Amino acid sequence: MGWFSRKKKQEQPPAVAKEDVWVVCPGCKAHVYREEWEKNLKTCDRCSFHERLTSAERVAMLLDPKSYTELNPRLTFSDPLKFVDAKGSYADKAAETSAKTGLKEAVITGIGRLSGRKIVLAVMDFRFMGGSLASGTGEKIRLAAEAALHYRYPFVMVAASGGARMHEGIVSLMQMPKTCAAIARLRDARLPYISVMTDPTTGGVSASFAMVGDVHIAEPRALIGFAGRRVIEETIKQKLPEDFQTAEYLLAHGFVDMIVPRPKLRDTLHQILAYRRT
Amino acid sequence: MNLDFETDVTEIDAQLLELRAVADPDSSTKSRIAEFEKQRDAKLKALYADLTPWQTVQVARHPERPMLRDFIAGLTTEFIELHGDRLFGDDQGIIGGFATLKNQQRFMILGHQKGKNFDDNLRCNFGMARPEGYRKAMRLMKLAEKYALPVVSFIDTPGAFPGADAEERGQAEAIARNMMDMAVLKTPIVVIITGEGGSGGAIGIGVGDVILMLQYAVYSVISPEGCASILWRDGSKAAEAANALKITAPSLKQLKVIDEIIPEPPGGAHRDYPAIMLTVGNALAKTLKNLTGISTGKLVSRRYDKFAAMGRAR
Numbered sequence: 001m002g003w004f005s006r007k008k009k010q011e012q013p014p015a016v017a018k019e020d021v022w023v024v025c026p027g028c029k030a031h032v033y034r035e036e037w038e039k040n041l042k043t044c045d046r047c048s049f050h051e052r053l054t055s056a057e058r059v060a061m062l063l064d065p066k067s068y069t070e071l072n073p074r075l076t077f078s079d080p081l082k083f084v085d086a087k088g089s090y091a092d093k094a095a096e097t098s099a100k101t102g103l104k105e106a107v108i109t110g111i112g113r114l115s116g117r118k119i120v121l122a123v124m125d126f127r128f129m130g131g132s133l134a135s136g137t138g139e140k141i142r143l144a145a146e147a148a149l150h151y152r153y154p155f156v157m158v159a160a161s162g163g164a165r166m167h168e169g170i171v172s173l174m175q176m177p178k179t180c181a182a183i184a185r186l187r188d189a190r191l192p193y194i195s196v197m198t199d200p201t202t203g204g205v206s207a208s209f210a211m212v213g214d215v216h217i218a219e220p221r222a223l224i225g226f227a228g229r230r231v232i233e234e235t236i237k238q239k240l241p242e243d244f245q246t247a248e249y250l251l252a253h254g255f256v257d258m259i260v261p262r263p264k265l266r267d268t269l270h271q272i273l274a275y276r277r278t
Numbered sequence: 279m280n281l282d283f284e285t286d287v288t289e290i291d292a293q294l295l296e297l298r299a300v301a302d303p304d305s306s307t308k309s310r311i312a313e314f315e316k317q318r319d320a321k322l323k324a325l326y327a328d329l330t331p332w333q334t335v336q337v338a339r340h341p342e343r344p345m346l347r348d349f350i351a352g353l354t355t356e357f358i359e360l361h362g363d364r365l366f367g368d369d370q371g372i373i374g375g376f377a378t379l380k381n382q383q384r385f386m387i388l389g390h391q392k393g394k395n396f397d398d399n400l401r402c403n404f405g406m407a408r409p410e411g412y413r414k415a416m417r418l419m420k421l422a423e424k425y426a427l428p429v430v431s432f433i434d435t436p437g438a439f440p441g442a443d444a445e446e447r448g449q450a451e452a453i454a455r456n457m458m459d460m461a462v463l464k465t466p467i468v469v470i471i472t473g474e475g476g477s478g479g480a481i482g483i484g485v486g487d488v489i490l491m492l493q494y495a496v497y498s499v500i501s502p503e504g505c506a507s508i509l510w511r512d513g514s515k516a517a518e519a520a521n522a523l524k525i526t527a528p529s530l531k532q533l534k535v536i537d538e539i540i541p542e543p544p545g546g547a548h549r550d551y552p553a554i555m556l557t558v559g560n561a562l563a564k565t566l567k568n569l570t571g572i573s574t575g576k577l578v579s580r581r582y583d584k585f586a587a588m589g590r591a592r
């Protein structure tokens with residue numbers, strides 16, 4: 001047996017894998033104890049990097065333990081166009097995503113207690129086709145708003161979405177007026193509607209229910225905007241500044257009320273909702 | 279200007295041009311002209327009876343297609359243009375004002391304005407409105423509500439302007455707010471898609487009680503080119519994307535996104551302005567008449583139900 005074909009000495013896996021102890025912050029590359037990372041709700045207290053959360057993680061961080069009841073858990077995507085693209089059918093793709101993530105749609109909605117106060121909560125999940133807005137998403141959000149109206153609870157939205165889902169075409173676009181119409185009903189009924197914009201909140205979601213809150217809260221450095229950076233750069237033939245369409249940029253231009261680090265989000269929502277007298 | 283897929287018509291047009299140039303046509307020339315005209319009309323009719331979605335996009339974007347100022351000239355006896363959003367400026371991508379139909383019906387007209395030549399297009403930014411355009415539209419709609427005037431919104435845009443200044447002034451917020459306020463506006467709203475219904479830029483003034491659409495207009499969540507470059511990773515696959523996206527009037531009627539298709543003359547609205555003005559004028563008059571007398575409460579709740587039903591869960 002030649003020297004070159006000699007088998008490499010098997011590396012012994014350490015008793016405790018590195019990943020179990022440390023997290024490398026994607027923002028500043030610092031090593032952070034996983035325990036600390038989790039305690040800070042997957043944010044870095046050195047560079048304020050905020051990792052994207054799943055909808056279940058978001059519910060767990062915002063609502064009191066065991067207080068959450070999901071609304072319309074079976075409501076899922078539909079395929080009104082029978083859409084097929086170069087890579088195959090939308091129905092297959094969505095079913096695959098659903099199987100992989102255990103999600104039925106790009107949003108989960110439910111009723112629970114935030115620091116003791118009953119609220120209706122909607123949380124988008126970027127893992128389901130980029131958190132895209134389509135018929136199932138829009139309908140769940142509308143029904144959640146209707147539930148808030150029915151029980152007279154505040155409605156808290158946590159957006160995370162690339163925009164409208166192309167695969168449902170015009171039906172996706174129609175979810176923008178649909179959700180906005182539902183939010184208008186909350187306004188007429190003087191019920192609080194708070195929008196939390198997380199990374200990313202763009203396209204048809206930024207241009208609908210996410211941007212019509214009574215109060216707009218953004219997570220640090222979240223990407224928030226209507227058109228994509230590349231499209232804008234191609235249109236104006238200029239490079240855009242680094243901070244363009246960040247939460248900080250929106251705050252400076254008057255489109256969000258505050259930037260709240262994730263560990264303070266629940267308390268901030270609680271404080272704001274305490275001002276409701278309706 | 280004929281489109282690429284109209285080559286047969288273009289050939290006949292060339293022959294017609296030659297024949298018509300004859301200084302003193304004899305009877306045989308005259309009859310040949312008549313014959314060619316007949317052929318040409320038959321060709322157009324056959325061609326337009328079976329347009330593909332991508333061909334329909336070409337027609338919807340035709341530079342000679344009637345645009346809002348053409349409709350204002352062709353449909354109204356009076357137009358008092360109103361300017362500005364009272365916040366920032368006076369966008370020319372969306373224009374509007376008080377208008378009176380030929381049947382004396384008064385209403386608030388507004389919509390996207392595209393240009394027919396380069397200078398026009400520079401002024402109105404190819405019909406791509408900025409936030410101040412959407413905010414001007416909402417100011418006009420609130421005024422219509424105050425005066426109990428119905429609103430007629432004309433849609434013809436490639437999309438809301440994707441520019442740095444538009445983002446800075448809150449393009450997303452302007453569109454979102456318009457949809458929310460239109461949903462509960464206490465006066466009838468008629469929407470008519472006349473050319474390109476480009477995504478958020480269209481729906482930003484597109485919430486209404488009745489949605490009309492010209493036969494060869496299109497309405498889509500994304501341009502076929504944009505969709506092709508993302509999902510096909512090839513912008514030249516726009517024809518395929520146009521098929522898949524179901525953006526033509528008959529498909530949208532089936533999906534219950536629009537209520538009524540307004541027929542166009544053979545060969546498209548751009549070939550016969552008087553004909554399209556007559557049809558659109560009649561459709562508007564009828565639709566406005568049907569909407570009068572409905573209480574605003576009922577109107578608003580019906581509007582909510584209409585959009586709630588779009589893409590309702592199985």
